[in-house]
Amino acid sequence: MVGLVVVSHSERAAEGIVEIAAEMAGDTRIEPVGGDGQGGIGTVPDAIREAVDAADDDEGVVVLVDLGSAVMNADVAIELSDAEAVIADAPVLEGAVNAAVAATDPSATLDSVREQAEAARGMEKL
Amino acid sequence: MSGNESGVSDSDGAAVVAAVEAVAERIEAERDYLTELDSAIGDADHGGNMARGWAAAAEAGRELDDPDPQTVCKTVGKTLMAEVGGASGPLFGGSLVFAGAELDDGVTAESAVAFAETYLEKVEDRGDARVGDQTVVDALTPAVHTFKKSVETDGLPPLDALAKAVDAAERGVAFTVPIRARKGRASYLGWRSVGHQDPGATSALYILEELLAVAADALGEEVPDVDATSPTIPDESAAEAADGDAASGDGD
Numbered sequence: 001m002v003g004l005v006v007v008s009h010s011e012r013a014a015e016g017i018v019e020i021a022a023e024m025a026g027d028t029r030i031e032p033v034g035g036d037g038q039g040g041i042g043t044v045p046d047a048i049r050e051a052v053d054a055a056d057d058d059e060g061v062v063v064l065v066d067l068g069s070a071v072m073n074a075d076v077a078i079e080l081s082d083a084e085a086v087i088a089d090a091p092v093l094e095g096a097v098n099a100a101v102a103a104t105d106p107s108a109t110l111d112s113v114r115e116q117a118e119a120a121r122g123m124e125k126l
Numbered sequence: 127m128s129g130n131e132s133g134v135s136d137s138d139g140a141a142v143v144a145a146v147e148a149v150a151e152r153i154e155a156e157r158d159y160l161t162e163l164d165s166a167i168g169d170a171d172h173g174g175n176m177a178r179g180w181a182a183a184a185e186a187g188r189e190l191d192d193p194d195p196q197t198v199c200k201t202v203g204k205t206l207m208a209e210v211g212g213a214s215g216p217l218f219g220g221s222l223v224f225a226g227a228e229l230d231d232g233v234t235a236e237s238a239v240a241f242a243e244t245y246l247e248k249v250e251d252r253g254d255a256r257v258g259d260q261t262v263v264d265a266l267t268p269a270v271h272t273f274k275k276s277v278e279t280d281g282l283p284p285l286d287a288l289a290k291a292v293d294a295a296e297r298g299v300a301f302t303v304p305i306r307a308r309k310g311r312a313s314y315l316g317w318r319s320v321g322h323q324d325p326g327a328t329s330a331l332y333i334l335e336e337l338l339a340v341a342a343d344a345l346g347e348e349v350p351d352v353d354a355t356s357p358t359i360p361d362e363s364a365a366e367a368a369d370g371d372a373a374s375g376d377g378d
Binding site: 035036037038040041042043044045046067068069072073075076 | 169171175178207208209210211212213214215216217220252253309310311
């Protein structure tokens, strides 16, 4: 299955988003990662790489990210990782829920999951 | 027998470690000011993140046994990426890992230009930022362009070229004040980011100032005067006047 990683500046936010997305995720591997490694707000490439590797079972990983440095550090992590991973250009919570649903499709691919995550950009709430 | 296998002068690697130590000390000294700048437009973590990262980087550099410059850059860059915990990790550190490869034949004026250009290119790519976005790119771009021109076109000695680069970075930092942030956390403030000096650009200036001081020390020369209001182009009339004086031989 395509795996998912949720990167947030806050470890608790990442865990919370995963908690919500996991309701729809079936058996999908979905890993939260966040924080500066010192208990503070931030993101660290090595930690993200570990999450990417943990989410990967050879079918690739879609990475959802929150703000600025999460994108850059996820980029670095993907370069460091052996897994085939891509960042979805999507809002982190809605994208994670969409991706979780998409990943449960038996015919899901890395591209289809990313596309569904990115479809969350156009979601209207009212 | 040296542990250095690259054939590059050991003193170059030692000078790069000395530069990293000087940067770590400077960033620590400016930590509160950098955080103050960042708290006005960002998330108030720049000073702390950079100080922690550079302290760890200096430590990692010191532990290397007789390293060449490329190895120092790689180690320091990776340590910054691991320890900074924010965008400055990949920007300042990640770029250093790549740019360090330009120093595999040692530190010369030419390899320093190649290093500087690669560093800037990596910062721009990783941050997807260009001049005018109110980021570190606003300090680095004029510094790198001025350094390259000073070395390649004006034929200035490397130390004078680096001093020109510091001048240019200082002007770049000043340029971040009256413009609107388009990248980074400050961009969320929209027009309210106008009027604030970018912390990342400020850090880049401090780093360049320390590189200049360490380079002067390594070359056994005085640190050239740095003056952000000095002309980017060498003052030819002054040079001609000086030549004239020398030629006329009147020692007034």
